Amino acid sequence: xxxxxxxxxxxxxxxxxxxxxxxxxxxxxxxxxxxxxxxxxxxxxxxxxxx
Amino acid sequence: xxxxxxxxxxxxxxxxxxxxxxxxxxxxxxxxxxxxxxxxxxxxxxxxxxxxxxxxxxxxxxxxxxxxxxxxxxxxxxxxxxxxxxxxxxxxxxxxxxxxxxxxxxxxxxxxxxxxxxxxxxxxxxxxxxxxxxxxxxxxxxxxxxxxxxxxxxxxxxxxxxxxxxxxxxxxxxxxxxxxxxxxxxxxxxxxxxxxxxxxxxxxxxxxxxxxxxxx
Numbered sequence: 001x002x003x004x005x006x007x008x009x010x011x012x013x014x015x016x017x018x019x020x021x022x023x024x025x026x027x028x029x030x031x032x033x034x035x036x037x038x039x040x041x042x043x044x045x046x047x048x049x050x051x
Numbered sequence: 052x053x054x055x056x057x058x059x060x061x062x063x064x065x066x067x068x069x070x071x072x073x074x075x076x077x078x079x080x081x082x083x084x085x086x087x088x089x090x091x092x093x094x095x096x097x098x099x100x101x102x103x104x105x106x107x108x109x110x111x112x113x114x115x116x117x118x119x120x121x122x123x124x125x126x127x128x129x130x131x132x133x134x135x136x137x138x139x140x141x142x143x144x145x146x147x148x149x150x151x152x153x154x155x156x157x158x159x160x161x162x163x164x165x166x167x168x169x170x171x172x173x174x175x176x177x178x179x180x181x182x183x184x185x186x187x188x189x190x191x192x193x194x195x196x197x198x199x200x201x202x203x204x205x206x207x208x209x210x211x212x213x214x215x216x217x218x219x220x221x222x223x224x225x226x227x228x229x230x231x232x233x234x235x236x237x238x239x240x241x242x243x244x245x246x247x248x249x250x251x252x253x254x255x256x257x258x259x260x261x262x263x264x265x266x267x
Contacts, residue, residue, distance in 0.1 A: 001154065001155065001159075001169060002169075002235055004172045005142055005172065005185065006087075006095065006174050006175050007142050007175025007176065007182055008175050008176050008177070008181050009087055009091055009174070010088070011087075011088055016206045017205065018205065018206065018207065018208050019204050019262075022204075022265055023174070023176065023201070023203065023204045023265070025257075026202035027091055027202045027228075028091050028094050029228055029254045030172065030174060030202060030232060031091065031098055033247055034098060034172075034235065035094070035097055035101060036247060037235055037236065038101065041095055041098040041099070043087060043095050044137055044144075
């Protein structure tokens with residue numbers, strides 16, 4: 001079975017991550033595909049300030 | 052605020068309002084790092100609403116009815132998905148792992164490979180920290196992994212490139228978002244084929260070649 005795992009796409013990283021906007025767009029696309037297909041998505045946030 | 056390459060994306064605080072969408076899933080220390088960006092948070096809330104509805108209705112996973120507004124389906128979902136905050140540089144904290152094991156159900160996995168039978172499609176940041184360590188944990192527990200190249204990144208391009216090589220060396224697959232979508236769809240005879248194909252076309256028309264750098 002499939003699951004979508006979305007890791008730490010948080011506001012703080014928007015300026016620090018290379019091509020952040022494209023990452024969000026692609027993840028958004030796959031989230032919508034998974035919802036269409038009935039595949040569950042799991043998302044987490046991250047505490048560490050590594051970016 | 053607008054983000055380069057994604058002019059329609061607004062970065063707002065999704066937790067400010069009330070209702071079922073006020074906290075669709077947990078985020079660790081949002082006061083420090085900010086919440087998940089709003090368009091994605093809304094899409095994830097819609098996804099979780101489907102499964103909350105299924106849980107309330109006997110377990111059958113079903114999309115919102117045709118014509119039903121996402122807000123309506125989200126409002127009908129109670130409670131929304133939540134996860135315990137984490138501090139590890141991996142998504143596979145005990146609570147998430149337990150959820151994945153429960154999703155697999157009886158007959159899947161084993162004591163040495165509890166996530167055998169699972170294929171995890173992984174997106175997010177940073178590629179060389181949390182994504183890479185999530186893949187390592189998933190592989191250790193027997194899951195197949197697809198890391199979406201145009202949905203992962205790092206603060207530095209070199210870190211991302213090295214991480215993707217290490218992920219491949221761990222046995223993870225690296226695919227584009229479009230390739231992953233068709234892997235999830237599986238078959239052109241699927242009743243979802245037209246809807247997914249439409250999503251692919253809309254995305255292609257919207258994104259243009261903006262993702263080429265991430266796929267190179």
